[in-house]
Amino acid sequence: MKAIYVETPNGTVSVREVEEPPLATDYDCRVAIPYGTICAGTDGHILHDRLPWEMPYPLVLGHESVGRVVSVGPKVRHFKIGDLVARVGTGPAADGSWNIGWGGFAEFGFCRDWKAMQEDGLDKALWDTYRINQVIPDDIPAEAGPLFITLRETLSYTQRLGIGEGTKLLIVGSGGNALAFVAHARRLGAAQIVVIGSAAREGVFREAGATGYVNYKALSEITEKFDKVIDTVGKESSSDDVLPFLADGATLGIYGLDDWEKLILRPARTTATFTIYQGSYDEPETHDQIVEGFRNGDYQRTWWTGEALFTLSTFHNALDAIERRELIKPLIRVNPEAH
Structure with missing residues (x-):
């Protein structure tokens, strides 16, 4: 699959063919990733190694992506094929050759059925971080899906x-x-x-x-x-x-x-x-409120993305648009066959 690959901090950013990792658990769904947006903050900090913690380079970039479920694991009960799911990405390479900066700019990734894991009595540490994986209803355009991350938190x-x-x-x-x-x-x-x-x-x-x-x-x-x-x-x-x-x-x-x-x-x-x-936030707790906000017109996607649409092959143009302050969050068509 194709992915945005960051070799080193302040180094090369390229589109690279990488091997899609296998799903890690029976609670996982494979997703095709139609869209993601570039975060000038976190993604920019990763590209220039400015986060207050270390990142594991080389890595696949992206944390503002949505995925369309294409297959489900045997223990999945709360996602189905065709669902659009927030906050997805690929996992790291199976052989350890590359890692992820959340991995959202890859053509395929996964989401995890954390509700089923909770119901089955698994340790909270195994599923709590995946509460971010929630279904975006069909009446919300997929192009708006990447904004759920910023808006929820x-x-x-x-x-x-x-x-x-x-x-x-x-x-x-x-x-x-x-x-x-x-x-x-x-x-x-x-x-x-x-x-x-x-x-x-x-x-x-x-x-x-x-x-x-x-x-x-x-x-x-x-x-x-x-x-x-x-x-x-x-x-x-x-x-x-x-x-x-x-x-x-x-x-x-x-x-x-x-x-x-x-x-x-x-x-x-x-x-x-x-x-x-000194408090923080809990991104998943506001998911339904963001759905309601889009339905009521409180949020307009183009305020953040404008009308432009980029692809993995024009990713550098999207980065240039941020650098020139022409766009706030460029929208990336990650997998052209996903919808």
């Missing part, structure tokens, strides 16, 4: 942070996660949603629900205080720079991890007493 984070009716929210960043936080906040009834970002992206952020937009080079234009602040960038000083805009009792959530181990926070920059959110 950011909605979980949004709700756990306490954003809801009347919240005054400040978002740092204008990438895919920031756009998701805007759409969620509007859906949950936030009173103000102000974004600090690149001037070129103001239009799509306003369309998704931002009530205010400030160029990151003009922070002096911000005169208000906010109940909640989400830093989707995580640069060394990106959270520190917005401390003056925290209301007393505010919560700061640092979602980005660009400079995770070098973050600066200088309390003298604010007179507010505030909390740093």
